[in-house]
Amino acid sequence: MLDGLDQVWAQRWEQDGTYRFRPAERADVFSIDTPPPTVSGSLHVGHVFSYTHTDIVARFQRMRGKHVFYPMGWDDNGLPTERRVQNYFGVRCEPALPYLPDMPVPEVPPAKGAKPLDVSRRNFVELCEKLTAEDEQAFEQVWRRLGLSVDWSMTYTTIGEHAQRVSQRAFVRLLHAGQAYQAEAPTLWDVGFRTAVAQAELEDREHAGAWHRIAFHADGPAGDTPVYIETTRPELLPACVALIAHPDDARYQHLFGSTVTTPVFGVEVPVLAHPAAEPDRGAGIAMCCTFGDLTDVQWWRELKLPARAIIGRDGRIVAQAPDGLDSESGRAAYQQIVGATVFTAKERVVAMLRESGDLDGEPSKTVRPVKFYEKGDKPLEIVSSRQWFIRSVDHQDRLLERGQQLNWHPSYMRARYEDWVRGLNGDWLVSRQRYFGVPVPVWYPLDASGDPVYDRPIVPAEDALPVDPSSDTPPGYTADQRGAPGGFLGDPDVMDTWATSSLTPQIVCGWEEDKELFNETYPMDLRPQGHDIIRTWLFSTVLRAQLETDSLPWTDVTLSGWILDPDRKKMSKSKGNVVTPVGLLEEFSSDAVRYWAASGRPGTDTAFDQGKMKIGRRLATKLLNASKFVLGFPEPAPGAGVTEALDRSMLAVLDDVVAQATAALQTFEYTTALERTERFFWQFCDDYLELVKDRAYGDDSDPATQSARLALRSALSVLQRLLAPFLPFATEEAWSWWHDGTVHTSPWPDPATPHGTATSAGDPADDMVLAVATAAIAAVRKAKSDAKRSMKHPVQVLRVHGPARFGPLLDSITRDLTRAGNISEIGFEPTDAAQLDYDVRLAAAEALDSPART
RNA sequence: GGGCGCGUAGCUCAGUGGGAGAGCUCUCGGUUUACACCCGAGCGGUCGCAGGUUCGAAUCCUGCCGCGCCCA
Structure with missing residues (x-):
């Protein structure tokens, strides 16, 4: 009965433009900042779950008379797409190559064992766009089938020209306002992807390592008693710039202010006090290297230590020995590890320490949390590089206020936002050394010797956006000046995906481009999203709205939960327990799957449950x-x-x-x-x-x-x-x-006059009538069921006992009860009891059987 | 280590100061003219544990245990 309805009506709604946005005054509009799903692969049941929640709200508001502004976007920008395109077409992005306007699309699949084809950044981006366009079609079909009441005429993509323009315009404005800046600084770096990553994209993972107890040689008042430190990263020894202990640590008071010498490499470093040193950890005194972790960065900055960087962007030890490593033996030792990976360098340094006798005892194995890029598979290194940042630490207090003004559903999710904002320890790093993203829209002039002048970037005019500095020429220059002394250089980086998706309200509401639409829809009413991206998408959107328009981007946010498999584990592809949405929609019907989704309250993790879908299907059938x-x-x-x-x-x-x-x-x-x-x-x-x-x-x-x-x-x-x-x-x-x-x-039933039907004047309607009638028929059914009789079996008499005031009430339903229960006689007897009591006497079985015998 | 959430029937979950509930499962029964993709009835719980507040606690408070997540 249900089968086939999905396609019929989905098609009809599209033909009729049922969900098209019709402009109206702001007060009559309900605008939704729909999350753009990542387009790399396929939708899963988790998407179906959370997008259904939003659609239910959208449909309710529409029936309440609101003009619902409900666009869909596709997040096709970023690393997942790059990886897919590289494998799919067998290509590799080589930013130095020129753009080939007529480059043929590579054959698919690429020949086995063939070397990847190098293509220019713009050609690479075009391939990304081609592949994502195909995925987006497939996604839209699923959403239509599910019945999302989206206005498909407003669909956007985060890599599309419009989004690029908005993203670059916002960036340029931040640049002029001093809210975006570039700096050469120690940066968390993924050596696999060779890009900088932001604080929000980190995750801690348990990583195996070993404590190495290493002797430093004292030079001063401590005489020749060695100082022992314990480290899990002995390969950073040549990058050591100080030893650091807690200022209150009695064991090291006598050493503060003196110097010690690093073993093997022979560099003299100071012993300093800093409260971030943990007395309980290892020996209580740590070696500070540039850079092993974020604490090293803090020490380096606050104690004004020199930099001795030894790890390159490829994760290998750089050829140039750091300043301060001057002794002949030290330089010879350094040559042993030049070009080595961190792993190999560690083995060699340990061997050298062992040989020099400065390794005390054997390394002891340990497992500790180490920072990883959430998409990466090697521990992050910290390298110094020039990057773009957006100020966020300065705005902490204001951002906390904004969090207070926002209505959170469920409300306890606010705490996660506040935790994150309070814990910010640096500005937002937005540049990425990748290709399929919105380019950082600046060029740099080259001086007479061909070196870029970074502090005088050439910024495009807003009406020229979007630009791609790697192929577009800045105003006042000619294309052949690219890379030439006195010419220019395009910034090679792109912006982080979140730097663009943090602007979804501005992208969809026509910020700076369609004033009318913007006034009708912004600030938006609702941001629905997953609770896992509070620190990224939600936070960054609040920040951008604060910086651009000094406003909250929306009034309400709903956080959806996870889908758990029946064993209460989070569903994920790697566990192989993901079910495809289309199969479910076909098997149970869209309404049935939506019914299951609706059983998950905001913020609550919900079990994947086909049983619920069966019940949903039953409900839909029953309604028909x-x-x-x-x-x-x-x-x-x-x-x-x-x-x-x-x-x-x-x-x-x-x-x-x-x-x-x-x-x-x-x-x-x-x-x-x-x-x-x-x-x-x-x-x-x-x-x-x-x-x-x-x-x-x-x-x-x-x-x-x-x-x-x-x-x-x-x-x-x-x-x-x-x-x-x-x-x-x-x-x-x-x-x-x-x-x-x-x-x-059609209008949602008005709670004031819900059924729109006049009931007869006189007594107010009495809720009890339905309740008593229901109880009476239930008593009759139970009697028949206990006697194992058919529901048609006649009842000789139903006698009701109870408070006298129910007499007239019972009279009013006697006719309906008699017919529904096949009852011969209904009687009422007033008693002192507080509640009604039903006494059912069935007709004798013989009475029913007798006609058959005649 | 700090924070948040959860813990109620075999399962999935409602219930936030006054009768412990629903659906599914299971058992029994029903050729009822909307529906067998149906209908009716029944079985089933120490409301995580301990203490406290209260005339009264699944509900409020404290502590503990277990699970999950966020932050460090």
Whole structure:
């Protein structure tokens, strides 16, 4: 019954432009900053889960009369795409090569064992664009199938020209405002990808190593007693610039201010005090090298130590021995490790220490947390390089205030943002030594000897953006001056993916390009996203909005949880437990998969559960069946009213459901809304419908019949609309049976007058009527079930005992009960009991059997 | 080490001061004219543990245990 609906209606919505954004005043718009999924590979159930949540909210707001601004983007910029393109086409980016406008697309797949084809950066980027365009088509098909009510005419990509222009414009403005700057500084460096990485992209991993106890030779007051330090990185010994202990450490007081000499390399270094030294760790005194970790950087900066860098960008020991390594024996030792990887250098230095007798005992194995780039597979090194930064530390206090102003769903997620902002220990590094990204939009003049003048960058005019400095020529220069003395050099770097995606509100809302649209949509209403990217996407978006427009980018943020496999582990490709979305949509229907997704509350990790999808499918089918049944009765006569107490009672209970569902959806608690609606819907089907069915079949002239038919249709209309955000396909199908327009732009039931139907004047509707009728029919069913009889089996008498005030109430439902339960006689006896009690006597079995015998 | 969240029936989860609940599973029953992709009934819990507040605690407070995540 459900099968086939998905495609039919998805196509229809596209034809009719059902979800097209229609401009309106800001107050009438609900704008959503949809996360652009990374386009490298395929969507998985986690995407389906969280995007459904947002769509439910979008559909609710649309029915509430809002003009919903709901674009989709694709994040195709960045490393994952680069890697894929290299393998797919067998190419390698060589930025020094010139652009070939007519370069043929390489054959796919590339010949086995062939050397990668070197292509210019622009040609490489074009290949990236070609491949991502194909993936984006496939993604869009899945989203349409799932029923996301996105306006597809507004789709953007983070590498597209528009996004590049916005990204570069914002960067240029920050540059002019002094909020973006470049600096030569120690930078976390991934030797595998050969790029700098930002603080936000780090993760700690357990890494095996060994403590080496090494003797430094004392020169001063301590006499010739060696000073022992313990380190896991002996290969950095030639980069040592000081020994450092805690200022309160009694063991080293006598050494502070003196110097010691490094073993093997023979460099004299000071012994200094600094509170970051940990007395409990190793020997309590550490060697500070440039640079082994971030503490070294801190010491180097705060104690104004010299730099003795020995690790290059390729992760190998550089040829040039550092300053200060002057002795002949020291230089000879250094030659032993030049060009070696960190791993090999470590072995050789340890061998030399062993030979000189400065290694005390044997290394002892340890496992400790080491910083990695989240996408990398080798520990990060720290190398000195020129990079671009955006100021963020200066804005810490303001950013914390912004976090307070933002409404978080769930609210406890705010703490993660605050943790991150408070812990910022440097500005945001935005330049990356990669290719498929938005270029840093500056050039540098070259002086007479051909060296770049970094502190006088040539910045393009805003109306010239976007630019690619590696192929475009800066104003005032000619192309042949590129690289020539007195000419220019393009900045070879691109910006970090987050430097562009932090501007999604500006990209979609037409910042500086479409003033009207911007006024209608910005600041946005909602940012939905995963809680794992609070420190990256959420943080950086708040920062950019702060810097560009001194505003919050949105008023509310919803954080979705993870999908867990049935063993409560996070689902991931490497575990091989990922299920493809399309298969699920085909097997269970889109509505069913959405129903499962809706069971995951904001911020809550949710188990992948096909059982839930089956139930969703059941609900959608039930809605179609119940709709068919209700609409099968003749339309109520004009002027008909809901006169029966039971009908009015049912509508009153429904009113309450509308109020609860509406309140829940307004605060993004879609799960609660669905739960309340669903519970009522099944009671409506199982109890109310069964109770009034006979009356609804009655004579057109009977007002009680008219009352039932009208109440049924009124309730059905409300229920179809309440379920529409969750089950857009089944509700649309059932709605189409009796309406011309789409349910998805029909008005959400108003909590004030939810069913829009006049009930007869007089007593207020009594919730208790439905409750008593339901309890009575349940008692009858139980009696039949206990006796193992059919539900059709006649009941001789139903006797109800209880408070006298229920007498009239019972009278009002006697007719419906009699028919629904096949009851011969219903009696009421007032008692002192507080509650009603039901006594059911079934007709004798023989009475039923006897006709068969005659 | 600091912080956040979670712990309720076999499973998935609601319930935040006053009757311990739902769905699924399981068992039993039902050719009911919307639906067998259905309907009805039933079985099933020491609400993680310990203490405290209260007339009353799954719910509030304290401590502990377990799981997950964030930050260092």
